[in-house]
Amino acid sequence: DVKVTQSSRYLVKRTGEKVFLECVQDMDHENMFWYRQDPGLGLRLIYFSYDVKMKEKGDIPEGYSVSREKKERFSLILESASTNQTSMYLCASIPGSYNEQFFGPGTRLTVL
């Protein structure tokens, strides 16, 4: 089975802190994604990566950056956390362009 893991299930940070969310997949997938999920807004794509060191902006990249130094690991970075970044963050991966995405368990981030 494909396994996508995220570094934390719950995280509490203060406004202005730098926050790192990490995602690791164990199936040698090329493509990885970061979403945030908010009530009433659904899943929104922040960034995705289709290869090591390659990244593309999604629908809501403002306030975020990403890093993919190794194929199995995709990091989401909040340079200076703000309260409006309180959300559920979900990582996903797929082996190729037209396959279903496999999701991690999610990180519930609260910014105080």
Next chain:
Amino acid sequence: EDQVTQSPEALRLQEGESSSLNCSYTVSGLRGLFWYRQDPGKGPEFLFTLYSAGEEKEKERLKATLTKKESFLHITAPKPEDSATYLCAVRGAGSYQLTFGKGTKLSVIP
């Protein structure tokens, strides 16, 4: 721009009461319609992929169907453990991205 609309937003069923969830979509060159189940506080769990109109897939009490404009997730004789939010998503031609609907929250009452 790809769009996905799911209805209803919420659905309450008695155990054993069959029903359907709807996913209407517009997409340039459908390259897959995906159904996911999401339990509270967890990541979405993949259920089905449909690629072309007329295609159907089944898993236990769930059956997904696809037309050129919409997909249905039929739930036959649901049980309380089927309670979850069901998400629909589409991928268009030449895109890595999925466009998600906002989901239907299903509650099955014993």
